[in-house]
Amino acid sequence: MLRSATPLRGMTDRTLAWLFIGPTILLLLAFNLFPLIWTIILSFTNYRANRPSAAISGVGFDNYSRLMNDEAVWGYLQSTAHFVVGSIVLQVALGFALALLIDKKFRGHSFWTTAILMPIMLSPAVVGTFWTYFFQPQYGIFNYIIIFFSGVENFTMLGNVNLAPWAIILVDTWMWTPYVMLLLLAGLRSIPPYIYEAAEIDRASGFRLFFRITLPMVMPFLVLAVLFRLIENFKMFDLVNQLTNGGPGSATELASINLKRQAFEMWRTGYSSAFAMLLFVSIYGLSNIVVRYLEKVKQR
Amino acid sequence: MTAIALKSLRRAFGSFVAVKDIDLTIEDGKFVVLLGPSGCGKTTTLRMIAGLEMPSAGQILLDSADVTYVRPRDRDIAMVFQLFALYPHMTVRENLAFPLENERLKRAEIERRIADTTAMLRIDHLLNSRTGGLSGGDRQRVALGRAIVRQPKAFLMDEPLGTLDAEFRELMCIELRKLHNRLRTTTVFVTHDQDEAMALADHIVVMKDGEIQQSDTPEGIYTFPATMFVANFIGRPPMNFLTVEGAVQAGATDVQVAGQAVKIPTLRGSAARAVIGIRPSQLRVSDTGTLAGKIVAAEFFGSHQIATLTTDAGTVKVETDRNARLTPGQTLRLRLETERIVLFDAESEKLLASDTSLARAFGGYHG
Numbered sequence: 001m002l003r004s005a006t007p008l009r010g011m012t013d014r015t016l017a018w019l020f021i022g023p024t025i026l027l028l029l030a031f032n033l034f035p036l037i038w039t040i041i042l043s044f045t046n047y048r049a050n051r052p053s054a055a056i057s058g059v060g061f062d063n064y065s066r067l068m069n070d071e072a073v074w075g076y077l078q079s080t081a082h083f084v085v086g087s088i089v090l091q092v093a094l095g096f097a098l099a100l101l102i103d104k105k106f107r108g109h110s111f112w113t114t115a116i117l118m119p120i121m122l123s124p125a126v127v128g129t130f131w132t133y134f135f136q137p138q139y140g141i142f143n144y145i146i147i148f149f150s151g152v153e154n155f156t157m158l159g160n161v162n163l164a165p166w167a168i169i170l171v172d173t174w175m176w177t178p179y180v181m182l183l184l185l186a187g188l189r190s191i192p193p194y195i196y197e198a199a200e201i202d203r204a205s206g207f208r209l210f211f212r213i214t215l216p217m218v219m220p221f222l223v224l225a226v227l228f229r230l231i232e233n234f235k236m237f238d239l240v241n242q243l244t245n246g247g248p249g250s251a252t253e254l255a256s257i258n259l260k261r262q263a264f265e266m267w268r269t270g271y272s273s274a275f276a277m278l279l280f281v282s283i284y285g286l287s288n289i290v291v292r293y294l295e296k297v298k299q300r
Numbered sequence: 301m302t303a304i305a306l307k308s309l310r311r312a313f314g315s316f317v318a319v320k321d322i323d324l325t326i327e328d329g330k331f332v333v334l335l336g337p338s339g340c341g342k343t344t345t346l347r348m349i350a351g352l353e354m355p356s357a358g359q360i361l362l363d364s365a366d367v368t369y370v371r372p373r374d375r376d377i378a379m380v381f382q383l384f385a386l387y388p389h390m391t392v393r394e395n396l397a398f399p400l401e402n403e404r405l406k407r408a409e410i411e412r413r414i415a416d417t418t419a420m421l422r423i424d425h426l427l428n429s430r431t432g433g434l435s436g437g438d439r440q441r442v443a444l445g446r447a448i449v450r451q452p453k454a455f456l457m458d459e460p461l462g463t464l465d466a467e468f469r470e471l472m473c474i475e476l477r478k479l480h481n482r483l484r485t486t487t488v489f490v491t492h493d494q495d496e497a498m499a500l501a502d503h504i505v506v507m508k509d510g511e512i513q514q515s516d517t518p519e520g521i522y523t524f525p526a527t528m529f530v531a532n533f534i535g536r537p538p539m540n541f542l543t544v545e546g547a548v549q550a551g552a553t554d555v556q557v558a559g560q561a562v563k564i565p566t567l568r569g570s571a572a573r574a575v576i577g578i579r580p581s582q583l584r585v586s587d588t589g590t591l592a593g594k595i596v597a598a599e600f601f602g603s604h605q606i607a608t609l610t611t612d613a614g615t616v617k618v619e620t621d622r623n624a625r626l627t628p629g630q631t632l633r634l635r636l637e638t639e640r641i642v643l644f645d646a647e648s649e650k651l652l653a654s655d656t657s658l659a660r661a662f663g664g665y666h667g
Contacts, residue, residue, distance in 0.1 A: 192383075192385075194381050194383060194385040195385055195387065197352050197372075197379075197381070197385065198379070198381060198385035198386075198387075199387075199398075200352070200371070200372045200373055201350060201352075201372050201373070201377070201378065201379045202373075202378075202398055202399035202402055202446070202450075203373040203399060203402040203403060204373075204398070204399075204402050205402065208401070208402060212387075212390075212398065213387065216389045216390075217388070217389055219389075
């Protein structure tokens with residue numbers, strides 16, 4: 001017994017540390033870093049994953065220049081931007097309103113909090129499926145309600161080029177507003193009550209109370225919520241894939257949806273690797289800006 | 301400049317009554333300290349004056365206007381909180397400007413008031429720093445500044461010196477008093493620290509269990525405590541209590557303590573059982589003293605010593621000369637200064653009226 005224990009006892013702290021972080025590092029290397037580097041390499045080739053035996057040749061920056069000159073790509077990025085901005089604005093606005101409501105103590109407080117949180121507990125694929133039913137032109141309940149109240153005939157959400165982009169924003173907002181609410185609620189709860197008392201004594205109006213006290217003090221949480229939703233929605237795939245699969249036409253063809261099409265329907269692996277790199281750099285840059293802003297608001 | 305009046309003010313939290321029908325008049329321009337142990341209702345009282353807490357019954361008058369159910373913002377009072385309650389995301393300047401902007405004052409007027417206030421408190425060099433990085437003392441000054449800059453009817457302060465270290469607290473006490481002498485704004489100050497109360501107050505209100513025990517000047521509280529609780533709460537060490545033998549009658553000029561006659565100021569009240577109250581500083585060690593006691597402990601305080609003695613009338617503490625030789629076991633004889641003796645009814649624990657206490661009540665007592 002003592003013998004086998006000796007080598008363990010003889011280990012330095014450094015060895016022990018490596019033992020602990022080793023497995024994680026290995027996994028990170030295998031599933032994060034290696035694919036990233038592999039994608040970078042592939043983006044400079046004409047490799048096609050459905051023809052593994054074909055000769056691979058380097059094409060330099062060809063994939064990138066084709067990507068940059070493709071107007072359709074800009075269209076997809078635009079769709080993504082529209083989706084990201086629309087959903088974040090709505091989710092933050094609604095989430096803030098809900099958080100302010102929930103922050104007040106009232107009867108059945110915890111019941112309603114849990115009820116509001118339900119959508120986040122569902123899987124996006126499930127949400128996509130049942131909202132497809134809601135939006136169904138013939139028997140969808142959503143369409144039925146709209147027709148009932150507006151009198152418009154033959155109303156369709158997912159089949160309309162102008163409405164479909166809003167349909168995906170709507171569903172994403174339905175699903176993720178509670179999440180934003182939760183973060184903002186944590187922010188509101190972090191403001192000590194005596195700050196509000198001081199503001200009341202200092203005769204702040206409701207308007208000034210919100211814009212000079214509540215909002216600035218919740219700001220770090222709000223920026224965090226924006227950051228999370230930004231990253232999440234920039235690479236949004238499952239929900240939209242389920243709901244519209246990019247249609248009608250290419251009205252909801254987000255960059256991520258098109259990327260999947262290029263990579264796994266057209267098998268343009270090299271080109272789609274370049275596309276993936278473009279998306280990666282964009283989201284990395286955007287997140288960086290938000291993180292810097294977060295650091296700034298956190299300092300005060 | 302405002303007088304504050306509380307009339308049968310009551311605050312109950314469920315079955316617990318925090319403030320029990322108190323009556324209090326705070327004169328215009330006075331610095332009044334609400335003093336008492338934690339849980340005595342002093343902070344609740346202050347918060348009701350501020351309007352942050354709604355009374356269960358009673359009335360609050362500001363300059364004879366009933367504000368009992370008026371919102372804090374409409375009372376025109378400023379408050380300094382125990383934890384300062386500065387706006388952490390704002391600079392010192394923004395903190396001071398906030399209440400003024402709320403009143404829609406002109407930019408120039410705001411700047412002028414901020415400049416005046418910060419100069420008075422010597423925080424002008426901090427104007428552009430965020431409040432998060434300030435030291436406790438500087439935060440205290442900023443919190444004070446935010447109250448002063450408003451030029452409100454009254455200042456309410458909830459243990460504002462509680463989080464400062466002892467040395468700095470003393471310094472702030474002096475500054476606060478100087479500030480009050482200059483501004484003469486009615487101030488209600490809550491604390492559990494008798495030194496703060498003594499140093500600051502024009503008037504001290506001692507509270508216990510939601511009731512006012514005594515409301516008087518610091519001298520009055522110290523020399524003629526209205527109850528044994530006040531006598532025991534104020535003074536360091538607190539007042540000594542000596543059991544009197546037998547009943548006491550109005551008109552008596554001496555009482556029996558530990559088998560000896562002790563001269564007292566002529567009594568104007570009577571009680572079946574009574575207790576003598578006398579400060580440790582008003583007992584003199586003297587060979588002709590009437591009270592004999594055995595030393596059990598002696599503490600050296602630099603300027604004086606405190607000896608603890610056991611006597612037949614109870615344990616007493618005596619303030620003695622710093623050079624006195626005090627050995628445990630040694631017997632000392634003590635003389636009681638007649639003029640300074642007060643008597644309490646042992647049953648009700650209330651002060652018994654005497655010639656000296658009455659003389660003071662009618663303005664004739666100077667000592």
